[in-house]
Amino acid sequence: MTNLSDYEMQLLIKLPFDIALMVNNYRTDIINAAEFWDEPPLAENYVPEFIEVYYGDAESPHIFIVNGELKDYSATNLPDSTKSISVLIDDQWAYIEIEGKVILNRLGGVVLPDVLVSPSTLINSVLVSPLSRN
Structure with a gap:
């Protein structure tokens, strides 16, 4: 657990030892889980107003839903063998899974939307190059 800030080290103390050890391979996911570990x-x-789904260490979401409407779906950027999935709901980490193990699950009584998809959003998600998104 090298190169961790004092803040990150304090967060890791909250986690069970086996989960904290995963910080070496999944730093972002483990720190995100630790930040919301004590939250109900x-x-x-x-x-939810906003739902963002991240695969791996992506800086931007692969799936972005606003008020039940799919706003962005980056099918061209989905990794073949993602080992982690994170769900951010209204700026709160609500679900993190790593290597098939649920690390954080705060979904509680969330009502997940029936997602509406506009044809233009779907077409753009397939046709737009990942490089043009930057």
Whole structure:
């Protein structure tokens, strides 16, 4: 666990030892999980405004949903063998899974939307080059 800041080290103390050890390979995911480790699950019947789904260490979401409408879906950027999935709901890490193991699950009573997809969003997600998104 080298090159961790004092803040990150304090966060890791909250986690079970086996999860904290994963910081060497999944630093971003483990630190995100630690930041929300003590937070309660989202409220019963909570309807999210924003849902972002990240695969691996992506800097931007692969799936972005606003008020139940799919705004962005980066099918061209999906890695073949993703070992981690993270879900950010309204700026809160709500779900993190690494190598098939659920690390953080705060979904609680969240009402996941029936996602509406506009044809233009779907076409753009397939046709737009990953380089043009930057």
